[in-house]
Every structure is written in structure tokens, then in C-alpha cells.
Amino acid sequence: MTVKIVNLKVNGVDKALMAKPETTLLLALREHLGLMGAKRGCAQGACGSCTVLLDGDPVVSCLVPAVAVDGAEVGTVEGLADGRTLSDVQRAFVDGFATQCGFCTPGMIMSAEALLERNPDPTDDEINEAISGNVCRCTGYEPIVSAIRDAAATRRASAEARV
Amino acid sequence: MARVNPIDGEFFKSERTSGFNVIGTTVPRSDALGHVTGRTEFFEDRTFPDLAHVKIHRSAYHHARIDSVDISEASKVPGVLRVITYKDVPANWYTVLRLIGIEPNDEPVLAEDRVLYAGEPIVAVVADSEAAAIEGAARVKVGYTALPAVFDVEEAMSPDAPVIKQAGTNFFVYEGHHARRIRFGDVEEGFAQADRIFEWRYSSAPIEHAPTETTGCVVVPQADGRLIIHTNTQAAFFTLDNTALILDRPFTDLRVKGGTVGGGFGGKVDVMVEPLACIAAALTNRPVKFVYTREEEMQVSSPRAAERIYIKDGVLDDGRIVARKIMLYVDAGAYSRHSPYGTTKAAAHLPGPYTIPNVYADCHCVYTNRTPSSAMRGFGVTIADFAIESQMDRIARALDIDPLRFRLINAYRDGDMKAHRKVASGTALIEVIQRAAALVGHDLPEEYLALSSSTPGEARS
Numbered sequence: 001m002t003v004k005i006v007n008l009k010v011n012g013v014d015k016a017l018m019a020k021p022e023t024t025l026l027l028a029l030r031e032h033l034g035l036m037g038a039k040r041g042c043a044q045g046a047c048g049s050c051t052v053l054l055d056g057d058p059v060v061s062c063l064v065p066a067v068a069v070d071g072a073e074v075g076t077v078e079g080l081a082d083g084r085t086l087s088d089v090q091r092a093f094v095d096g097f098a099t100q101c102g103f104c105t106p107g108m109i110m111s112a113e114a115l116l117e118r119n120p121d122p123t124d125d126e127i128n129e130a131i132s133g134n135v136c137r138c139t140g141y142e143p144i145v146s147a148i149r150d151a152a153a154t155r156r157a158s159a160e161a162r163v
Numbered sequence: 164m165a166r167v168n169p170i171d172g173e174f175f176k177s178e179r180t181s182g183f184n185v186i187g188t189t190v191p192r193s194d195a196l197g198h199v200t201g202r203t204e205f206f207e208d209r210t211f212p213d214l215a216h217v218k219i220h221r222s223a224y225h226h227a228r229i230d231s232v233d234i235s236e237a238s239k240v241p242g243v244l245r246v247i248t249y250k251d252v253p254a255n256w257y258t259v260l261r262l263i264g265i266e267p268n269d270e271p272v273l274a275e276d277r278v279l280y281a282g283e284p285i286v287a288v289v290a291d292s293e294a295a296a297i298e299g300a301a302r303v304k305v306g307y308t309a310l311p312a313v314f315d316v317e318e319a320m321s322p323d324a325p326v327i328k329q330a331g332t333n334f335f336v337y338e339g340h341h342a343r344r345i346r347f348g349d350v351e352e353g354f355a356q357a358d359r360i361f362e363w364r365y366s367s368a369p370i371e372h373a374p375t376e377t378t379g380c381v382v383v384p385q386a387d388g389r390l391i392i393h394t395n396t397q398a399a400f401f402t403l404d405n406t407a408l409i410l411d412r413p414f415t416d417l418r419v420k421g422g423t424v425g426g427g428f429g430g431k432v433d434v435m436v437e438p439l440a441c442i443a444a445a446l447t448n449r450p451v452k453f454v455y456t457r458e459e460e461m462q463v464s465s466p467r468a469a470e471r472i473y474i475k476d477g478v479l480d481d482g483r484i485v486a487r488k489i490m491l492y493v494d495a496g497a498y499s500r501h502s503p504y505g506t507t508k509a510a511a512h513l514p515g516p517y518t519i520p521n522v523y524a525d526c527h528c529v530y531t532n533r534t535p536s537s538a539m540r541g542f543g544v545t546i547a548d549f550a551i552e553s554q555m556d557r558i559a560r561a562l563d564i565d566p567l568r569f570r571l572i573n574a575y576r577d578g579d580m581k582a583h584r585k586v587a588s589g590t591a592l593i594e595v596i597q598r599a600a601a602l603v604g605h606d607l608p609e610e611y612l613a614l615s616s617s618t619p620g621e622a623r624s
Contacts, residue, residue, distance in 0.1 A: 022294070036208035037201025039425070041375040042457040049375050077201035090199040094191065102198030103375045103425030109199060137375050137426045 006070045010035070011079025019066040026050045026061035029076060037077035037106040041135070048134035051107035052076050058114040060133070077106035080113065088158075089113055089151040096147035100139040108134045112148045120156055124149070171598070205423050206381055206393045207454060214381070215244055217443050217453035218296035220286040220303035221463065222278035225314075225532040226327060229276050229285070231306035237288055240302060242295030244447045247287040249273040251442060253411035259433060259500055259537075262404050267330055270498035270535070272409055272438055277310075279327060279497035280532050282463040289443040289451060312532035316471055316492035319529050327497070328530050335495070335503045335528035343510040345489075345524035347582040353486025353521030357477030361558050364473050365550035369466035369494070372539055376425020378464055379454025380437050382444040390441050391418045397427040402434050409438040410445070417441070429538035433465055433500055465537035468502055469494040470509075472550040477521075482564050482572040486521040487514040491547065493528050493536075500537035503528045508543030511583050515551035516592045517573040522582035567596055568611055576616045590616045 006019045010033060017032040026043075029035045029052065038061055041049035045063040052061045053075035080087040086094065089112045099105045108131055115122055115130035122130070127148045128141075136144060172180040197203035220237075234246040249255050249271060256268040274285045288299035311325040318324055319333040320341075327333060337343045354360060380394035396402045399421045407414045424431060440453035455464060470493055477486035491509055495502035506528040513524045539545075559566035574592045581587055593616045600607050 030208075031210050034210075035201075036204070039205070039376065040207065041377070041425075044457060046457070047375055077199075081200055086196075086199065093199045094195040097192065097195075099192065099195050099198040101374075101376075101424060101426045102194060102203045103205065105198040106201045135375055137373060138428070 004067045004070070006066045008069070008071075009073045011074070011076060017066070021065065021067060023066045024062050025052070025054070025059075025064040025066050025069060025074070028066040029061065029074070035076050035078050039103055039106060041103065046135070047104070047107075048111065048131075049104050049107045051110045051134060053110055053114055056114065056117065058111050058133075075110070075113075077109055080109070087113065088154045089116065089148065092147040092151035092154065093144075096143050096150055098139060098143040098147035101137075104134055104136045104139075108136065108144060112151065115148070116152055116155055120152060120159070122148075122152060171594075203423060205376060205425055206379060206395045206421070207376075207452070209381060209393065211381075211383065211450040213449050215289050215291060215443065215447055215449040215451045216293045216296040217440055217451055218288050218290075218293070218300040219284045219439075219459075220288065220300045220305070222274065222281055222283040222285060223305070224278055224307050224309055225281045226310040226312035226325075227278050227307035228310060229274060229278060229305060230308055231304075232286060233304040233306075234286060236302040236304065237286070237299040240290070240295055240299040242291040243288055243299040244291065244449070245289045245443065246299065246303070247273070247289065247439070247442060247446065248285075249275045251446065252409065252438070254409050256409070257434065257438075257498075257500075258405050258408050259401065260504060261408075262401075263504075265499070265503050269328065269330065270500070278307075280534055282459075282534060283497065284439075287439050287443065289447055289449075314531050314533055316469075316494050316527070316529040316531060319531050320492070320527065327532060333530045335499065335506070335530075337503075337507075337528075342525035342527045343507050344526070345510055345513055345522055345582050347523070347584075348486075348521035350486045350488050350521045350523035354475075354477040354488075356479070356485050358480045359478045359562070360475065361478065361554070361561065362473065362475040363554060363557060364471070365546075365553060366471040367469055367546045367549065369469045369534070369536060370539065371461055371464070371466045372426070372428040372430035373461065374424075374426030374428065374430055377455040377457060377460040378431055378436055379452065380440050381450060381452045382437070382440040383450045384444045384448050388445075389416050389418065390444055391420060392437050392441065394419060394421045394437055395424050395427075395431055396421050396434065396437065397424055397429070397431040398434070401432060402437050405434040406437045406441055410441055428540050429467075429542060430464055432538045435464070463534060465496070465500055465535050467539035467542055467545070468496070468505065468536035469533075470546040470550075472547060474550055474554045476554065476558060478558060478562065480562070482562060482569050484517060484519045484558075484573050487519045487523075489513055489522075489524040489526075491524065491526040493526070493543070494533060495528050495530050496533040496535035497530060498535040499528075500535050501542070502536055505538070505543035509547050511585075512544045512547055514582055515548065515555075516575050516590070517570075518575045518579045518587075519573065519582070524582070567600055567605060567607065571596055571607075571611050571614055574614075574616075576619060578619065592616065
């Protein structure tokens with residue numbers, strides 16, 4: 001069993017950890033780096049609770065071997081807020097009652113952040129598709145889709161204000 | 164922002180309609196900030212350098228006698244710390260309902276001489292790593308003699324069915340009876356008065372809650388031997404009581420830390436993981452995690468019970484139901500868990516929110532060799548409602564009566580005696596139907612709009 005050093009830039013900060021071949025990115029984040037935002041719901045890539053951004057793209061971190069992503073940039077829910085200031089997506093989830101038990105929320109938010117980065121004005125169909133790999137069992141998808149729509153509008157308004 | 168409807172003072176004249184702090188306002192969820200920032204602490208969101216893991220060797224048979232259990236190969240797996248059998252469980256009975264007086268105990272924590280469903284836990288393996296625990300559990304060897312199994316509630320009730328329960332019957336005994344019974348009026352006399360008789364059968368499959376966070380706990384032994392249980396249980400006090408009874412230790416030895424549940428819906432009230440995790444932690448003096456895999460959550464955690472319901476109604480041409488007879492079967496699966504209680508709830512709910520002068524019901528809590536069922540959102544009531552309301556729609560269609568009017572004709576009202584001898588109060592069914600009809604633009608005649616829950620029905624009694 002070869003243990004390797006894996007270097008990652010996590011939420012903008014350089015990190016190094018020792019990973020076995022079977023250490024998943026999810027385990028590396030949670031148990032090696034103490035970032036508990038990404039959740040283990042199924043450990044088989046089916047529920048999306050462990051979604052993080054890998055070089056900007058959403059991935060189910062339970063299926064990614066940590067040794068395979070040496071040198072990558074990883075974004076997790078812990079990196080979104082600026083101090084006490086929430087990201088637009090986080091704010092919209094709070095204001096729109098898009099959380100209930102909260103277990104799917106970090107993964108759902110990361111999928112939404114990735115969507116809005118590449119598509120600032122998504123249709124509801126595009127939102128549905130972006131979160132189609134994220135299972136929610138209690139909030140219900142309607143407030144979640146509506147919160148993502150609201151976040152997109154807020155982001156567009158602040159982008160316009162900056163021009 | 165969410166719309167909030169104030170209390171309807173037109174219908175609920177005795178209710179206060181203003182001066183509230185919360186009702187009529189929008190209040191942010193107190194836990195939302197934790198959820199969106201990833202800072203909400205679920206039970207699994209803590210690690211310990213010496214954390215050990217529990218995995219289970221489960222029954223390969225639906226019903227079998229256990230002839231032998233060989234743990235020697237499991238013990239030799241590198242990293243395996245301890246192999247736990249029923250002999251290590253101080254009081255080997257789950258006692259989920261003993262504390263509210265429902266007996267007999269019927270489910271062992273770990274199987275002893277028999278298994279009653281596929282997936283029943285037989286041996287628990289504690290290991291340094293999850294992988295070693297999985298390997299150890301896979302190497303346990305169990306010798307079985309297969310026994311005849313029964314999978315259908317009505318087959319289980321038939322006199323020639325194999326008796327699967329040690330208590331001697333395939334059904335829970337309610338005060339000497341084969342079912343929780345309702346006897347109100349004279350149902351046969353009611354059928355004799357009726358212009359029409361309608362009888363249909365309804366059935367449902369088991370339903371798994373499928374919470375995104377699977378059932379689990381982390382137990383941390385303290386220097387003085389006490390145990391801290393970090394758990395996602397929905398029932399902290401059930402967990403405390405049942406775990407203490409199974410460990411045969413005082414409640415004060417245990418500290419349950421819970422309250423954050425990643426989806427429950429009733430699926431996390433059965434106290435299935437904490438007792439074994441506590442035994443493992445006590446035997447190894449290590450923090451121990453026992454969490455269901457997704458497969459275990461789907462396969463062995465209790466689902467909502469499958470039910471089969473026969474409803475026979477006697478109805479007058481004017482739409483009044485004069486008799487309702489119900490044969491209801493709850494598939495408890497192999498063990499009681501909360502099903503005897505759920506079946507009593509079903510009985511108390513009959514004949515639905517309607518006042519019917521003659522009601523007869525037998526509600527059976529039946530054991531089969533299927534995964535034990537238990538609590539889920541309104542269990543006992545939900546499937547009965549599906550059956551009753553389907554029945555109401557079918558009768559309304561058969562009589563060519565508007566289904567809302569058919570319900571209004573039979574709706575219970577404040578002061579009515581219900582079949583299980585409780586007086587109905589705060590009913591509001593009539594008002595809810597009237598308001599729902601208005602919201603969807605469904606016209607009701609004047610005399611139906613004039614009905615009220617607080618005045619007796621003139622057409623009845």
C-alpha cells in the first residue's frame with residue numbers, strides 16, 4: 001500500500017496530506033483536513049451530498065481518489081463566505097427557506113455555484129439539470145430552484161452595478 | 164419571500180387572530196446559517212485518531228435455525244479488534260416499546276439460535292479501519308438450517324401457515340384478541356338498511372425513508388467508563404433508555420448528544436446502532452463508529468409497513484354511509500418495533516373523518532419474514548387514509564355524486580362520538596373542504612356552503 005503526498009489548493013490555501021490509494025477526496029477533505037462541509041450520503045456517487053469543485057467543475061468527491069488529483073484546486077462550501085458575508089447563493093438559500101435538514105445543502109450549493117459561474121442567467125430547466133445529481137429528501141426542490149434563480153438575479157445585478 | 168396566511172377568523176370565531184409574535188410573520192430558520200456554511204455539526208462530523216469501526220455479518224436467510232457460528236477467521240483479519248456475538252450483549256433484547264408498556268420483547272440485538280429475516284444481524288466486527296471491519300464481517304461463517312418462510316400477511320394469518328414467532332402466533336395479541344378491534348353500532352344491521360354495498364381491497368408496498376444521511380452514531384468512552392453517544396437518532400430519550408437497558412447499566416453512564424438529523428421521517432427512532440456501538444466501545448475502550456451503508460439503509464433499516472386493507476361500505480341513495488367494515492393488515496415484518504403501536508393508531512383513525520353509525524374493524528399487526536417495519540410519517544394512518552379516501556372517491560363516482568359533497572354529507576362534526584369512543588372536537592373538516600373548493604373554483608350548492616362543523620348534522624342520527 002503506497003502512501004503518497006498529495007498537494008491541493010483548498011479554498012485558495014495550499015494543503016498537503018498523506019493519502020493511500022483508496023483515500024477518496026471526500027475522506028481527504030473530511031478526515032485529513034477537517035473540512036466537514038462535504039457529506040457522505042451514499043459513498044457511491046449517487047446522492048451528490050459530497051459535491052465539491054475540482055478546478056471549478058462540480059464532482060462527487062466520494063468517487064475521486066485523492067492521489068489522482070494531486071496539484072488540483074478544490075472548492076468547498078467552507079470557502080464561499082467572506083467572513084460573515086455569505087455568497088449570493090448561500091444568502092438566497094437562507095432567505096428562500098431552501099434548507100431543512102441541511103444535509104444535502106453544501107453539495108446543492110456547490111452545484112449551484114458551479115452553474116452560475118458558467119451560466120449567469122440559467123433557465124429553470126438548466127437549474128434542474130445542474131442539481132439533477134443532488135438528492136434532497138426533505139426541503140423539496142422547488143424552494144431550492146427558486147433560491148438558485150434568486151441568486152442568479154442578485155449576481156447579475158451586482159455584475160451590472162460594477163460595470 | 165414566503166407567503167403566510169393569517170388565521171381565518173371567519174371560520175374559527177373563538178380563535179384569537181392578532182397579537183401574535185410569530186404567526187403571520189416570516190421568521191428565518193435558526194439553523195439555516197449553519198446549513199449553508201457547512202458548519203452544522205452532524206454526528207459524523209467529528210473524527211478521532213483512534214476511531215474504530217463496526218460492521219455486521221447479516222443473515223443470508225429469510226428464516227433459518229442457526230446451527231453454528233464460526234468467528235475464528237474473522238478474528239484473524241489484521242486490524243480486527245473484537246468480534247461480538249449475542250453472548251457479549253448483557254440484555255439481548257431491543258426494548259423499543261417496553262417503556263410504554265408494549266410487550267413481549269421479541270427482537271434480539273444479535274441473533275442467537277434463529278434468524279427471522281434476510282439481513283438480520285448475527286455478529287458485529289470491530290476493527291481499526293472500515294476495510295478491516297468489512298473483511299472481518301465477510302469472514303464470519305454461519306451454519307443454517309433453512310425453515311419455511313412466510314411473506315404475505317393473509318398467508319401468515321391462515322391456520323396452516325408456519326408459525327415464525329416464539330410467542331406462538333404470527334400476529335400481535337391485543338388484550339387476548341387477534342387484532343385491535345373496533346365495534347361500534349351494529350354493522351350487519353347497517354348493511355341491511357343500505358341501498359348499495361361497495362367493497363374494495365387496497366394494498367401498499369413497504370416504503371423506505373431513504374434519508375440522505377444514513378443511520379449512525381459515534382460512541383466515545385470516557386476515562387471513567389461512561390459513554391458519550393453522538394447520534395442522529397430522532398428519539399434521544401428512547402436511545403438513552405433502550406441502550407441503558409440493553410447494556411444493563413444505569414442511565415447516568417450514558418450521555419446522548421443528538422438533535423441534528425440528516426433526514427429522518429421516522430426512520431431514525433428504532434435505536435438500532437447505538438447499543439452495539441456502545442458495546443464495541445466499552446469492550447475496546449476506543450471511540451467507535453457504527454453507520455449504515457446506503458445498502459444497509461435501503462435493505463435493513465425499517466421501512467413503512469406494507470398494508471392490506473379491505474373496506475366494505477353500506478350507503479344510502481342520498482349519500483349517507485350507514486355501515487363501514489374494515490379488515491386491516493399491517494405487515495410488521497419479522498419483529499414488532501413500533502408496529503403494534505402503529506396498528507393501534509390505525510384503529511383509532513377508523514372510519515376516517517366521517518361519522519358513520521355502524522363501524523366494525525379488525526386491525527391486525529402481522530409478523531412475516533420480511534424486513535421489520537416501523538415508524539414513518541403518520542404510520543398507521545397514512546395508508547389507511549389512502550384506502551379510505553380512494554374508497555370515498557370510488558363510491559362518489561358510482562353514485563354519481565360530487566366527491567366533495569359526498570364527503571360533506573358524511574363529515575364528522577364537533578360533538579360526534581367517534582367509533583373508538585372519543586368525542587370529536589376541533590374537527591373543521593367541513594370548513595377545510597368549503598375553503599379548498601372555493602380556492603380551486605369548485606362550486607358548491609348553497610346548502611353545502613351553509614354546513615358547519617360546530618352545528619350537528621340534521622340529516623343524521
